[in-house]
Amino acid sequence: MLRPITVSLALLLTAAPALAQTAPAPAPPAVTPTEPRETIEGTLSQDRTVIAVPALATPAVTTVAGLRTDALGRQIADVIAADLERSGLYAPLGPGSLRAITMGEVTAPRFADWSAQNAENVVHGFVRADGAGNLTVGCYLYDTALGSELVRQGFVIQPGDWRRAAHKCADAIYSRLSGESPFFDSRIAYIAESGPKGNRIKRLAIMDSDGGNHRFITNGQALAISPRFSPDYKKIVYVSYLNNRVRVFIYDVATGSQKLVTESANTTFAPRWSPDGTQILYSMAVGGNTDIYRISANGGTPVRLTNTPGIDVGGSFSPDGRKIVFESDRSGSQQLYTMNIDGSNQQRISFGGGRYATPEWSPRGDLIAFTRMGGGEFRVGVMTPTGGGTRLLTNSWQDEAPTWSPNGRVIQFFRTSPGREGKSSLWQVDLTGVNLRRLPTPQDGSDPSWGPVQP
Amino acid sequence: MTIRKTTAMIAAITMLAVGACAKKAPEQLPPAPEGTGTDTDAGTGTGVVPGSQEDFVASVASDRIFFDFDQYNVDAQDQATLQSQSQWLARNPAVRVTLEGHADERGTRDYNIALGERRANAAKNYLASLGVDPSRINVISYGKERPAALGSNEEAWAQNRRAVTVVIGR
8 A cells, every 4th residue: 555656767868959058057046144134035036937838749649547648738737837837937828728739749839829928938748658558758848939949858657657757847847947956856755734733643744846646654643753755765764652652763665664763762853864865863862861873774883973961953964974964052052063974073053143953954065954943933044054144034933944955946844823723834935035835735734854856 | 031940959848838939830720631530639539549640630739840941950849749749659659650741832843852851851850869760750752742731822831841740550
């Protein structure tokens, strides 16, 4: 039941020669390196690029695994348009408002038609059954003014993976037009919440970056918190209150089995993977004193990294795997520190006033996201690995626990509302502080963890 | 706002009668735990099984102690509460308990688990100093996962910064 469909997403076609042209370098966000600064949320650029995304064509309407290729052409276009819209950079014209295209148009677009609809770019594609139960999805991007091809990719997929083909196509378009690395074809582990505030049911759950392919993992009988996907998406490390103890487990997504990260009589929590997936950081409380440890993902002897009477907790590896950022209250309040992975060279990096927690190193390595507590509110912000350029990105009662998109451009977090009916939900915001959005989840949500782009 | 407590760890018994210390327990008493019922006469009422959770709650000053914001020290009032708990535990030597540490919602999740560990262990250590065998005391931290009061105000937060002693059997 818990076994996922094996993904075989082979690149069918090579990139067109047009791809050899280098995309323009992205404009860096306007950042003033001052102490915590608020941003105006929710404003989108007025000059978003208009992209037409008509339904993908099909050479012959075929039903494969209960899916019709013509219906899939429309659904794939819907997912591509939704991805592009969610990025905040584009204003897609969705398939519902556009005429269908023929197979012939896929490689010979009627550019004048799309220009007449003010579309600067147009996405074409096709869905073809190969007779062996697989589908081929073609994905093309054109510049309507120049009449030139910008992207040409194809994917052979099992029918159940059609959403991944759509995300891969959207990623190719996004990368070509923005110059940024892709991020749509990625997954999120989080905690689904339900029930009253005093007795919340918290279940481990996973979904695609757009909320698709949602699946509950645990049944809610034991509290589950703070999940993290392994870099290969095969495992999830998380904390379970199973048998009224607080312990870190490694859950195997394919088999549905789980094991303790370490055998200990003590409370273990706040786990994180190393970027290569070979090691796990966790925190352990011994006699009330919490410190940070590192252990092989296969078990063995843990290495103690901190040794202070204060609370040392959490932690996140730098993308090169050489440093760790963590939080500690050794100075009297929660603050952020960095250290080498052997625990040496511990240095405080947060000084801006207030308490700082839940640091997460960007996959690009240039920034650390955090939760800042002050004035009775939690806000999500970023700073450089040496503590400079602190910026706050959100403004609400409680925004907590940032996690990075695979390309380091978007930050997800959870937002909690106050009071007896207070609930949590998943949100995301651009690194520039704009394009704030709530993520669709079937129940309330917390503790999001965004994994890498899938191969 | 937050009242800083003195960390005087002077002999507990002399402090028992001292109620003048900054009172951090909420004015409004926390709700009774499940199954406590309304019987409050010290375990002598009908139907209260000696050594049970019901007996415990009816016999001790309180099943819980309270902490100031981001603090975990056991003050005079907490000491009096734990003293009454230790006396009951002495009368019921076969009983084991769990000490639950909790935090209010104004901290991040992982930190609050660590803070709850501190609070539960502070209570455990004090009970041990009064002669309770620490092997009878199990500790678990719920962080901010299980608030007793659901509001988002000082009164609710004061009730949630707590260490609760729960009888788990013999």
